[in-house]
Amino acid sequence: QSVLTQPPSASGTPGQRVTISCSGSSSNVGSNSVTWYQHLPGTAPKLLVYSDHQRPSGVPDRFSVSKSGTSASLAIGGLQSEDEADYYCAAWDDSLNGVVFGGGTKLTVL
Amino acid sequence: EVQLLESGGDLVQPGGSLRLSCAASGFTFSSYAMSWVRQAPGEGLEWVSAISGSGTSAHYADSVKGRFTISRDNSKNTVYLHMNSLRADDTAVYYCARSVSGWYSFAYWGQGTLVTVSS
Numbered sequence A: 001q002s003v004l005t006q007p008p009s010a011s012g013t014p015g016q017r018v019t020i021s022c023s024g025s026s027s028n029v030g031s032n033s034v035t036w037y038q039h040l041p042g043t044a045p046k047l048l049v050y051s052d053h054q055r056p057s058g059v060p061d062r063f064s065v066s067k068s069g070t071s072a073s074l075a076i077g078g079l080q081s082e083d084e085a086d087y088y089c090a091a092w093d094d095s096l097n098g099v100v101f102g103g104g105t106k107l108t109v110l
Numbered sequence B: 001e002v003q004l005l006e007s008g009g010d011l012v013q014p015g016g017s018l019r020l021s022c023a024a025s026g027f028t029f030s031s032y033a034m035s036w037v038r039q040a041p042g043e044g045l046e047w048v049s050a051i052s053g054s055g056t057s058a059h060y061a062d063s064v065k066g067r068f069t070i071s072r073d074n075s076k077n078t079v080y081l082h083m084n085s086l087r088a089d090d091t092a093v094y095y096c097a098r099s100v101s102g103w104y105s106f107a108y109w110g111q112g113t114l115v116t117v118s119s
Helices: none
Strands: A009-012 A018-023 A034-039 A046-049 A063-068 A071-076 A085-093 A098-101 A105-109 B003-007 B018-025 B034-039 B045-051 B058-060 B068-073 B078-083 B092-099 B106-109 B113-117
Touching: A009 A018, A018 A085, A018 A105, A034 A063, A046 A063, A071 A085, A085 B045, A098 B045, B003 B092, B018 B034, B018 B092, B018 B113, B034 B068, B034 B078, B034 B106, B045 B068, B045 B078, B058 B068
Parallel strands: A009 A105
Antiparallel strands: A018 A071, A034 A046, A034 A085, A063 A071, A085 A098, A085 A105, B003 B018, B018 B078, B034 B045, B034 B092, B045 B058, B068 B078, B092 B106, B092 B113
């Protein structure tokens, strides 16, 4: 059972906008910035967003985030076939004194 | 170019020990906290442990506390994960990761090393 809660799956067709939610608590999402990762099987995870809204260079602005209280979400606009991957949110947890990940959301591009 | 290269993964019996290494290059190693993150077969990502740039501060997931120890040698640009009392549920690909800043925005990852705990 992950500390951060994500839906196990999401899907969309090319060009669509898809949103993935991440629900936490006051000790993690509610008080610390959220990071988002894209993970393709057999490869190293890729940082998509950090410090709630910063994107590393090379990450397109199709990937956007929002956060309210103890919940955050990742939106992927203009969905492309190469976006098919697993997506994870993460945050520091002040109670656990460590990093917590969501369980991951498998995105399927139909 | 930032590079992280893990090594040390192996097949080990339950109750056994193993040491993972992560050799870093392409940045000022002592300026960054380093972490280990793992992924068990068919499961999601799980943060394991982190150590500060100076090596004076470390954090652990509850699942490994008391069994795993993270350390670093800044003269060798290497971070280690010493794993004791290994259990079947420690079986995973272990990734070394470096953050953009702070403890957990992992911008750089190694390719991973597989640890299998089985009799």
